[in-house]
Amino acid sequence: MLAMVNAAAASRDGDQESSETDDTRHRIEENDYIRTVVVTCAEDLYFLRMPVCLICGSIGQGVEGTMVTCVTCAQSYHTYCVGQHDKLSLTVVKRGWRCLDCTVCEGCGDGRDESNLILCDECDISYHIYCLDPPIESIPQGPWRSSAFLNDYFQLSLTVVKRGWRCLDCTVCEGCGDGRDESNLILCDECDISYHIYCLDPPIESIPQGPWRCKW
Structure with missing residues (x-):
């Protein structure tokens, strides 16, 4: 009987550990970038001077080589690799862009309390739901766009209205x-x-x- 209890406890602990591992893996996949290790010669000055994408580990050419740099940590990423290539907007140009590791609330400057932190679907600006003006009670279920992006988008629309x-x-x-x-x-x-x-x-x-x- 004792052996059966020990076996059951071990199985339960194993299932719990497996569940925690799966949860951790899920959080990593959802919130972190996959990084690529690049091994190069220390004398390869060309490669050392070029911005290398932290995700894919390559430089890229032409349009595929378009990079965006985090304004906080200065790491470079291909716009394709961080889902920004088709979303680069005036807001990103004016306010800069932060990678997921450096994401903070633009209202209070704190990156903690991630469960209440929402990310603009267009420019990646983040806010705690209670730091918005006016604040909201819960994370929106559908797409969300920051006021900074909408203001810039409206100004760009005015260009078309004024100039045709x-x-x-x-x-x-x-x-x-x-x-x-x-x-x-x-x-x-x-x-x-x-x-x-x-x-x-x-x-x-x-x-x-x-x-x-x-x-x-």
Whole structure:
């Protein structure tokens, strides 16, 4: 009988340990980035000087090499790897971006009490639900967007209202009014205003590899 009790207790402890391990693994998968260890030669100056994505461990080329850097820890990430590539907004440009390890409430500056911390679905800005103005009682079930993002989005919408919008067939450079030389024509990722790279003030030498936003 004693052996059966001990076996049952051991089984129960094992199940509890397994459950705790599963819970821990679940929290890691949900809240942490998967990191890649990179082994390189200490004399490889090119690699040492380049920003390396902490998640995939690579540099990347062209659009796939677009990086975003955490304003707190200065670690670099591919926008693709942190789900920001299609969501880079004026809010991120103006206020900066924080990785999950450095996420804090923008209201009180504290990153604790994670169960009450909500993340904007567009710009990754975080707030405790009780630090919002006005505060809310519980975590929203659907998408949530911060007031900072909505304000910036509204301003960008005003650009389209004030300056108008052109379809691709009618796109012209806002600087010179000419729609030719399309290979040197860049389109704003937010309001679709276009400029030749040499009509910008100041001009630039080549088409940007990542997202580009006009001054409007």
